[in-house]
Amino acid sequence: MVDEGRPGLHFTPSEGWINDPVALVWRRDRYHLFFQAVPHSTTWTPDCSWGHATSADLTTWRDQPAALVPGDGDDGVWSGSLVADASGRGTIFYTSVRQPTLGIGRVRTAFPADEDWTTWRKGSTVIPAPPSPAVTMFRDPHVFSDVGGWGMLVGASLDETTGAVLLYRSPDLETWRYAGVAARRPAAETEPSWTGSGWECPQLRVIDGRHVLLVSVWDRDRIFHTAYSVGEWGADGFKAGPWRRLTYGSGYYAASAFDDQDGRPGLIHWIRGVGGATWTGSLSVPHLLSVAGDRLIARPHDRLTAATARVDARTGDAVETEDAVFVAFRLGEREEVEVRQRGFEPVRIARDDGFLAVRAGDRRPERVPAGSGAATALLDGPVLEVWSDAGVLAGAIGRSGSV
Helix, strand or coil, X not given: CCCCCCCCCCCXXXXXXXXXXXXXXXXXXXXXXXXXXXXXXXCCCCCCEEEEEEECCCCCCEEEEEEECCECCECEEEEEEEEECCCCCEEEEEEEECCCCCCECEEEEXXXXXXXXXXXXXXXXXXXXXXXXXXXXXXXEEEEEECCEEEEEEEEEECCCEEEEEEEEECCCCCCEEEEEEEEEECCCCCCCCCCCEEEEEEEEEECCEEEEEEEEEECCEEEEEEEEEEEEECCEEECCCEEECEECCCEEEEEEEECCCCCEXXXXXXXXXXXXXXXXXXXXXXXXXXXXXXXXXXXXXHHHHHCEEEECCCCCEEEECCCEEEEEECCCCCEEEEEECCECCEEEXXXXXXXXXXXXXXXXXXXXXXXXXXXXXXXXXXXXXXXXXXXXXXXXXXXXXX
């Protein structure tokens, strides 16, 4: 049963606010999840911390002490990434911000003070400022293993007109040199998908032998969706293929890539618009990723689908459930399926002109491309996720009788 309006499978804060997931790492016998948190407020404030939780199975999570908090020269501890070297030693790279110039961060490190990664100690600032005044937004370091050592991508906006990721390289995770702009795209370019004037939370992954760059689309302090390109990574950065949109609806933002315990590539998002009296924000369930041609395909992680009720819905049938449920369906044009979860608004999903129109209660429907027509929905208390082979959608579900 859903507990007091909280989802059962989606991670939510015990109190206060959460937003970006910043790292999901399998280590020894458990997953470590790190995320942006403001535990003293149900609305966002800039004095963010890094929250921490652990799980053995991706379905049940145990809160851990905050990994990093403001202070020691940080007015806020913003998004970043975590990597482990060949010895297994973890290093956090995070965005350190100071008032009043919150849009321009510095990259700072932190290191575990114990074997369980329960306590972390801040290190030095390894990148003090962006390389040029033309960089008008600078944050969210993503560190990855690269030829000859390590690479770091930092999200940026150039002259408030162009989304970009800046590239830094290091032989040892300690000393870093600027290596240029790894990828860029003006906001004026809109086909096949618009990618805004700034890029947050860059993520570079090898998926099915292809390099995929994911970015969270930002435009003049407004946040939108996750975009991606399947391309080629080399000494000079990323040679992009077509830029496409991955996420739809009002929920998803700030994607964070991970490898699961079997080494399979995955993704987890922040979901906006859900909350209760003492908490705000949810993380998505983990997704698994694959590539077909120049398209990225996401599906729910099979650890969750194996552990959770799953229903195959026929066209026009109504599915009613008391607990979280995955519903698999295939819709032809103008066909519809309805799913009801006790205590929450009904959800209707209809195929219409190549899209899946997803309506919770009487609200305006949100749309995701239908692709082949085979899709999966997850209803989990106040959170809805929908996967097709052409995109993913997330949103909030209200209580019965509410709008």
